[in-house]
Amino acid sequence: MSADEPLSGEAAPAVVPADAAAPRVVRGPRGSYAKGQARRQQIVDEALLVFARTGFHSGSLREIAKRVGLTPAGLMHHFADKEELFVEVVRQRDEKVRTAAGDPAEHTLIEQAEKVVAYNQSTRGLTSLYAIVSAEATDSEHPSHPAFAERYRDTAVRSAELLRAGQEAGEIRADLDPEHAARLISAVMDGIQLQWLLDDDVDMVALFDEFVTRYLRP
Structure with a gap:
């Protein structure tokens, strides 16, 4: 097909005199x-x-x-x-939290968790949304029940894997059970968030740092 031929199914363009006024460009759509x-x-x-x-x-x-x-x-x-x-x-909330956590390939589990806690403390609306919806989602009839149940399971599995890697690298206590610790990390983060939402004087970052230092670090 030559460059002058129309594509299959398209009408051939009409011939327009060279001195004709340029057509008005419609930008409405x-x-x-x-x-x-x-x-x-x-x-x-x-x-x-x-x-x-x-x-x-x-x-x-x-x-x-x-x-x-x-x-x-x-x-x-x-x-x-x-x-x-x-x-x-909820999708946009999750995307913002993932961005705040950073690339898993570049940050340890503890670093990611610390970044999320700090981000949540700066975004009250998003944190409140998560706290309320996660509580509501315990109802099996709630539209987000399956997603939240899967979210916690998947997070626990991924966190346990990262904790085991941290133990091998000497960054996490060797005597911890990775599966139990993975669940506890989520529980602590959620619990601190709830207390902060009820009392602005609660410092989520400081409390989570205390948990990391006394429970996770060697």
């Missing part, structure tokens, strides 16, 4: 897409605040819609239902 994405993110940001305060079941789509200047029906143009919106809120 691209601009509309950008605006749609911006509005979608605005909805997620406001939903985070609502879910972090009242949880999934009590979080009202009507309130979220009102906060972004939409009707509930208008909000449904961006998300099919409350569960889809909630899943996106």
Whole structure:
């Protein structure tokens, strides 16, 4: 096929005189897409605040819609239902925490955990969301129940592997049971978060450092 031939299924371009005025460039669709994405993110940001305060079941789509200047029906143009919106809120929260933790290849388990604790102490809304939703997810009927159960299992498995590697490197106490310690790390982090959410005077970073020093370090 020559460069002048149209692609299969396309109409051949019309011949336009050289002195004809240049056609007007229509940028509507691209601009509309950008605006749609911006509005979608605005909805997620406001939903985070609502879910972090009242949880999934009590979080009202009507309130979220009102906060972004939409009707509930208008909000449904961006998300099919409350569960889809909630899943996106949690997904973005998880992505931010993973970024804060850093690359596992470059940081030990303890370093990653310390980074997450410090990040959580600087983002009250996200931390509150996690605390409320993880408690709600103990209900087997909650939309996030399977995901949270799997999350804790997977985290425990990965943490145990890293703890064993740390023991071999002399960075973790040799007498620890890696499987038990992996579960305890999550329990301590979650417990400290809850106390901090109830009392701003609690220093999560200092408390977790104390746990690391007295329990994990040789």
